[in-house]
Amino acid sequence: MKKQTTQSPFDAATIAKMANAKSQGKRPEYFSDPMAEQHFSITMALMAELAVARERIDSLERVLVSKGLIGSNEVEEYEPDAATGQTRQLAQVEYSARVLRPLQQAVEAMSGDQSSMSDMADKLSDPDNG
Amino acid sequence: MKSKKPVFDIPPPISAAQKHGVYPELNHDERARMNFLAACYRVVASTIAPGNKLAYETQALAQFTQQHERAPKTRHEVRKLMNSNPFHNMWGAVRRNLMEVRQQTGRAIVLRQIEELAQRAAKLNDQDSNLTLNSSITIPPYVANIDHHCMPGSYYTELVTGDVAPAANYDTGFFVTTGGTIGGLCDGAGLAIANWVKTNASDFSPKRILDIGVAAGHSLVPIAQAFPDAEIIAIDISAPMLRYAHARAKSLGVNNIQFIQMSGEDLSQFSDSSFDWVLSSIFLHELSAKALPKILKEAYRVIKPGGLTVHLEQPQYDDSMPVFEQFMRDWDAYNNNEPFWTAMHSIDMKQALIDSGLQSENIFLAAMRGIINTTLFAESRLGQEEDYGRSAAWHAYGAWKEKS
Structure with missing residues (x-):
């Protein structure tokens, strides 16, 4: 498997957290219940991840079929060795961080400036205060 | 069939x-x-x-x-x-x-x-x-x-x-948020501006061009390619954007752009009447009511008599635009962190350009549609569903500066 470029001062788990960072200001509310808000965001993230998984499986099957390499039961019977198992678990950590982004952002929202974009819009409309 | x-x-x-x-x-x-x-x-x-x-x-x-x-x-x-x-x-x-x-x-x-x-x-x-950065x-x-x-x-x-x-x-x-509609290099807006100038001002051959708020240079690169003999100066306040924009342009074979870290609010490094053309592309809505007139005034100052100014933006709200459409176009202001969008799009741009020093009779409004490379995409997807404020259909607010 081609190794991807990783030239970063941040380790993979840190990148997973940093990639999720919340943007400045109060997030708009779309639902009356904050828990519904988060639930929906998790669902949308899962929607993305399922699409990615499907595309990956599709790539894999096409490659295997094109090379005549696929055995009828090989995937079903596959078990990773210890090192591979560990690598796959790291991928699982990154995956969960992505999906749980809204909860991480809710934590970040509990500190720092939470000015709404309405406040900002008023502020930036004021020729003496922008 | x-x-x-x-x-x-x-x-x-x-x-x-x-x-x-x-x-x-x-x-x-x-x-x-x-x-x-x-x-x-x-x-x-x-x-x-x-x-x-x-x-x-x-x-x-x-x-x-x-x-x-x-x-x-x-x-x-x-x-x-x-x-x-x-x-x-x-x-x-x-x-x-x-x-x-x-x-x-x-x-x-x-x-x-x-x-x-x-x-x-x-x-x-x-x-x-x-490439000139200014860390202060x-x-x-x-x-x-x-x-x-x-x-x-x-x-x-x-x-x-x-x-x-x-x-x-x-x-x-x-590329993803525009769904490919402005091209493989996301340069459809710049191509539209260059094409408009070539078509509507065929005698105009700018020697010195200033782009305010160049960002990653998506719009400016095709303009630089359309005017290869022009000396182009591009400014932005962000060092990462300028580093990337310069490297990107260079790797695309474009060498006639000078990138300088500078705010459009203060163009004091440039003397009066020193540019044939001053432009901005999809930039004004990220300013403030305080900064916008300052930038327009500075732009006016540095344009030569007879020179051109063009600012590309989504269409302004006016009385002819239904309030529902205005509301939908405003969505990004409140929900995609672009809060000046709402005030900017209700400014009378003609008046703002007059206030910057330009003369009413020299001001124009031009509708511009994104141009995409049709060899990459079989057919233009433009002009289909109206996705308020997110389609590749812009207005250019511009003017020719009086010839002194």
């Missing part, structure tokens, strides 16, 4: 985006994530977004009229009304989340290769006199306090020495 044309055009995969010297590497799943976003944006725009108007007309409007015995008069009244409409909120939640997933995706791509990207940019930028620049509050497009750290935050990550993130996502 029945037509197999789908009900809406399928956005191209991110592999169709044109690469350049600082384009980040995307692995299989990162590409798949971007492909999902492009497809999902298109489904939402084509199939779900039209429900907003239906929800307004069949649900919200009656509720408002019953209460007030009149229809809403302003986009703000429509917004307050629609903010309690379940369909509109559900659509909004989907769009906001897609933008957040888009940011997560782009940041994960660039953060893992942040040093490699910085090195690639540094190699292209090394000792090049066409003050980031203005309308950039420092707002993470535009829900982009954490905005355009300017640097995490490593020589960072270009915010620009690389911006670049990869741009």
Whole structure:
């Protein structure tokens, strides 16, 4: 498997957290219940991840079929060795961080400036205060 | 034979985006994530977004009229009304989340290769006199306090020495959020501007051009290519954007742009009447009511008599635009962290240009549609569904400066 470029001062788990960072200001509310808000965001993230998984499986099957390499039961019977198992678990950590982004952002929202974009819009409309 | 044309055009995969010297590497799943976003944006725009108007007309409007015995008069009244409409909120939640997933995706791509990207940019930028950074620049509050497009750290935050990550993130996502409609290099707006000038001012051959707020240079590169003999100066307040823009332009074979870290509010490094053409592209809505007139005045000062100014933006709101359309166009102001959008689009741009010093009779409004490379995309997808404020149809607010 081609190794991807990783030239970063941040380790993979840190990148997973940093990639999720919340943007400045109060997030708009779309639902009356904050828990519904988060639930929906998790669902949308899962929607993305399922699409990615499907595309990956599709790539894999096409490659295997094109090379005549696929055995009828090989995937079903596959078990990773210890090192591979560990690598796959790291991928699982990154995956969960992505999906749980809204909860991480809710934590970040509990500190720092939470000015709404309405406040900002008023502020930036004021020729003496922008 | 029945037509197999789908009900809406399928956005191209991110592999169709044109690469350049600082384009980040995307692995299989990162590409798949971007492909999902492009497809999902298109489904939402084509199939779900039209429900907003239906929800307004069949649900919200009656509720408002019953209460007030009149229809809403302003986009703000429509917004307050629609903010309690379940369909509109559900659509909004989907769009906001897609933008957040888009940011997560782009940041994960660039953060893992942040040093490699910085090195690639540094190699292209090394000792090049066409890139001038100014580390003592003050980031203005309308950039420092707002993470535009829900982009954490905005355009300017640097995490490593020589960072270009915010620009690389911006670049990869741009192709996806525009669904390929402005081309493989996301240069459709710049091509439109260059084409307009060539068509409408064929005698005009600018020797010195200034672009204010160049960002990653998506719009400026095609202009530089259209006017290869011109000396072009591009300014921006963000060092990461300028490093990336310079490296990107250079790797695309464009060498006639000088990139300088500078605010458009203070062009004192340039003397009066020193440019034939001053332009900005999809930039004015990220300023403030205080900064906008300052920038227009500075632009006026540095344009030569007989010179041109062009500012490309989404259309302004005026009395001829229905309040519902104004409200939909305003959505990004409140939900995609572009809060000056609402005030900017209700400014009388003609008056703003007059106030900057230009003469009323020399001011024009030109409609411009995005131009895309038809060899890459079989047919233009422009002019299909109206996805308020997000389609490649702009207005250019411009003027010729009086000949003294």
